[in-house]
Amino acid sequence: MHFFSDTRKPGLLTVAVSGLNANDNPGPGLSVIRALRDGLKMPLRIIGLAYETLEPAVYLHEQIDKSYRIPYPNAGTDALIDRIKYIDDIEQIDVVIPNFDAELFNFIKIEKDLHALGIHSFLPTHQQLEQRDKVNLKRFGTEYGFKMPEDEILYAEGDLLHASAKLDFPLVVKGRFYEAHIVQNILDGKRVFHKIQASWGLPVIAQKFIRGTEINIAGIGDGKGNALSVVPMRKMYITDKGKAWAGVTIEDENLVKLAKDFAKASQWKGGFELEVMKQENGELFIMEINPRFPAWIYLTVAAGQNQPLALVKMALGQPIEPFDTYFAGKMFVRYAWDNVIDIQDFQKLSAFGEL
Amino acid sequence: MSKKVTFNVSGILIFMKLKANIATSENGFIFNPTTGDSFSSNAIAAEILSYLKLAESEASIKQKILDKYEVEACQLDRDWQEYMLQLKEANLLER
Numbered sequence: 001m002h003f004f005s006d007t008r009k010p011g012l013l014t015v016a017v018s019g020l021n022a023n024d025n026p027g028p029g030l031s032v033i034r035a036l037r038d039g040l041k042m043p044l045r046i047i048g049l050a051y052e053t054l055e056p057a058v059y060l061h062e063q064i065d066k067s068y069r070i071p072y073p074n075a076g077t078d079a080l081i082d083r084i085k086y087i088d089d090i091e092q093i094d095v096v097i098p099n100f101d102a103e104l105f106n107f108i109k110i111e112k113d114l115h116a117l118g119i120h121s122f123l124p125t126h127q128q129l130e131q132r133d134k135v136n137l138k139r140f141g142t143e144y145g146f147k148m149p150e151d152e153i154l155y156a157e158g159d160l161l162h163a164s165a166k167l168d169f170p171l172v173v174k175g176r177f178y179e180a181h182i183v184q185n186i187l188d189g190k191r192v193f194h195k196i197q198a199s200w201g202l203p204v205i206a207q208k209f210i211r212g213t214e215i216n217i218a219g220i221g222d223g224k225g226n227a228l229s230v231v232p233m234r235k236m237y238i239t240d241k242g243k244a245w246a247g248v249t250i251e252d253e254n255l256v257k258l259a260k261d262f263a264k265a266s267q268w269k270g271g272f273e274l275e276v277m278k279q280e281n282g283e284l285f286i287m288e289i290n291p292r293f294p295a296w297i298y299l300t301v302a303a304g305q306n307q308p309l310a311l312v313k314m315a316l317g318q319p320i321e322p323f324d325t326y327f328a329g330k331m332f333v334r335y336a337w338d339n340v341i342d343i344q345d346f347q348k349l350s351a352f353g354e355l
Numbered sequence: 356m357s358k359k360v361t362f363n364v365s366g367i368l369i370f371m372k373l374k375a376n377i378a379t380s381e382n383g384f385i386f387n388p389t390t391g392d393s394f395s396s397n398a399i400a401a402e403i404l405s406y407l408k409l410a411e412s413e414a415s416i417k418q419k420i421l422d423k424y425e426v427e428a429c430q431l432d433r434d435w436q437e438y439m440l441q442l443k444e445a446n447l448l449e450r
Contacts, residue, residue: 213390213391215391234390234391236391248391250388250389250390250391251376251388251389252389252390328376328388328389329378329386329388
């Protein structure tokens, strides 16, 4: 039974969720919320934490009960904790699930303060966050025996020349937090370097291009070296931003082992996603490690492993049994939907920071 | 009633023992849960797959096809070989 008896408002579980940008580069928030609404057998109040006024999920009132704007990560932790305290006075949050890479550093930093307020979370440590950073990915792989593509860290446009001489074209040029482009020549590379620098700052990462089948794996680590849930998904339709717009769960013990090995090596705590390239010879390269649930996390519910629900249980200190089976052949096909709202909703969120 | 036989599979498709986890449907849809690949096949190819799933022998399957459809044994052999190669290329058969 998925029922929590020690919530701050008796009989009501209140969960705050970020990552509400359900657009063509979607955050995981909406999928996390759907998973919780599906899996919980008790009244649930969802609090949306939004950075922008046009994060689409904010306006889905059947999914999110109330939304609040929160300060951008670069405003620092004092601003964040002040805002969360304000929200918590009204809502009495039981669990917070941050879903953006860029906000995790701050949420981890204020984790103890949140706990003192009665807000639980289940997050990786700063060290774990740093280890899997794109800048450190190759080093992490070398240390623990994972195959990662060769890479070069770029601090200036001129570094591209050295990187291309070492890694050859095509190259994958990536931002530290988001965005990746395949470039075919130095001119193309310079253009992408500046584009990514403008969006995500420095450094930019140049990664050797690896040919293969794109597979993502969603998992949860218990912080003690165990992956309690692992669900691999093969991308079936990929957008121009490299995002899976359709995918199917697959059965491959090597992929499950890879995720378990990662959890063991990193002692990962919380949700994670491995972006994997499977070569024709079966070799698995880890292209990226995301320190949170992916946007397709609702597929884990369909596959029989409700990872967001498991995370909430762990955050609240409840023991969970490791999942040992899932359904292969469960597919998702994402779609766009024009949600019609009144301008007053937009005005409320813009002017008062609440909706 | 007899039908002319062709084992055409749009996608790819054969060798001998079908992998245990391959999912097939009556209408000829094939899903490989290990790779996520899916294929569609025509009715006769689907019928052969259903026999392969039951671990029937090559000789037994061929006999059933010869009994049921209007096809020469030598033609069946050729189509069989091609079909098995397709299945092998599609990674649907045990190595």
